[in-house]
Amino acid sequence: GAGVSQSPRYKVAKRGQDVALRCDPISGHVSLFWYQQALGQGPEFLTYFQNEAQLDKSGLPSDRFFAERPEGSVSTLKIQRTQQEDSAVYLCASSLGGGLTEAFFGQGTRLTVV
Amino acid sequence: GESVGLHLPTLSVQEGDNSIINCAYSNSASDYFIWYKQESGKGPQFIIDIRSNMDKRQGQRVTVLLNKTVKHLSLQIAATQPGDSAVYFCAESSSNTGKLIFGQGTTLQVKP
Numbered sequence: 001g002a003g004v005s006q007s008p009r010y011k012v013a014k015r016g017q018d019v020a021l022r023c024d025p026i027s028g029h030v031s032l033f034w035y036q037q038a039l040g041q042g043p044e045f046l047t048y049f050q051n052e053a054q055l056d057k058s059g060l061p062s063d064r065f066f067a068e069r070p071e072g073s074v075s076t077l078k079i080q081r082t083q084q085e086d087s088a089v090y091l092c093a094s095s096l097g098g099g100l101t102e103a104f105f106g107q108g109t110r111l112t113v114v
Numbered sequence: 115g116e117s118v119g120l121h122l123p124t125l126s127v128q129e130g131d132n133s134i135i136n137c138a139y140s141n142s143a144s145d146y147f148i149w150y151k152q153e154s155g156k157g158p159q160f161i162i163d164i165r166s167n168m169d170k171r172q173g174q175r176v177t178v179l180l181n182k183t184v185k186h187l188s189l190q191i192a193a194t195q196p197g198d199s200a201v202y203f204c205a206e207s208s209s210n211t212g213k214l215i216f217g218q219g220t221t222l223q224v225k226p
Contacts, residue, residue, distance in 0.1 A: 004157075031212055040122060042203050042216030043158065056211060091157050095212055100146050100165065103212060105157030 002026075004106035006092050012112045013082045021077045021109045025094030032075050033103065034067055035091040043091050049075060050097065082113045122201060124221040133191040133224075137204030137217045142185065144206035148214070149178060149189045153200045161189070161202075191222075199224045 005024040013019050025032050031050055035043035036059075045059040051072035060067070064082075069075040079086055089108040095101045127133050139147065145166035150158035164171045164178045164187075171178050177190040187204050201221050205214040 033213065035214075042205075042219050043214070045213050045215065048211060048213055056213060093157075093214075097212075101212065102148075102160050102163065103214065104160070105150075107155070107157045 004092055004094050004104050006090075006106035006109050008109060009107065010110050010112075012114060015083060015113055016081050017113075018078065018080045019082055019111065021079075021090050021111070023075045023077070023092030023094075023106060025073065025075070025092070026104055027073075028096070029094035029104075030072075030097035031095045031101075031103075032069055033093045033095075034075070034077050035093065036061075037089040037091055037108070039088075046077070046090075079111075082111075084113050087111055087113045122219045122221045124223060126223040126225060127194050129196060129224055129226050130193055133189075133194045133198070133222060135189045135191075135202050135220045135222065137187040137189075137220075139185050139187060139204065139206040139215075139217065141206060141208075141215065144208055144215070146207040146212075147178070147180060147187050148205045148207070149176075149187075150203045150205060150216075151198075151200045152203060152219075158203060194222075194224050196224045196226055198222060 007022045034046040037043040047067045048056040049069040064080045066078045091108045093103040093105045095103040148163040149161040152158045162173045175192045179188045203219045204217040
């Protein structure tokens with residue numbers, strides 16, 4: 001596709017349920033980022049991949065959060081045993097690579113934990 | 115229900131006027147700065163960027179100014195249009211990774 005695609009757009013999970021959020025980056029983009037955006041706030045960094053290597057996961061809030069990008073393209077963010085405070089929009093972004101290249105964002109997945 | 119988030123600063127301008135949105139960044143080591151526009155239900159959209167070796171950069175109807183001395187960034191929008199209504203975020207980054215640190219955000223409301 002022409003842009004970064006995320007699915008599902010909306011996800012409602014019962015507390016304690018596991019969820020998986022998918023990101024399809026722009027073809028050929030080396031770098032992939034996950035951000036978490038709470039209501040009324042700016043996005044906050046979660047983790048970063050360069051190809052299949054996860055180079056920075058310092059933003060993951062707990063060990064319930066896990067991300068992977070096994071073939072250096074599609075990425076999945078998994079949240080285990082979801083809690084109410086996990087409710088947020090999860091944004092994926094990709095870039096050609098390097099720190100001075102434009103990052104393109106997907107529309108996000110809105111997760112609501114009830 | 116949903117929790118109440120922080121109230122973002124709001125700038126209200128008349129259509130056709132110029133808008134100036136300000137941002138303070140935190141990390142002296144940041145060398146790349148970007149302004150994003152975010153409309154409701156959408157992801158952030160790139161507007162304009164500037165590297166730390168510059169203090170001004172112009173795009174179409176937009177200008178970004180960087181003052182490294184006081185760690186301040188501003189976005190100027192000329193002849194503001196109703197379609198410019200959105201939340202605007204500044205972001206800082208270092209050339210090492212591209213990891214973005216976003217500012218608080220400002221809501222721009224354009225009155226017709």
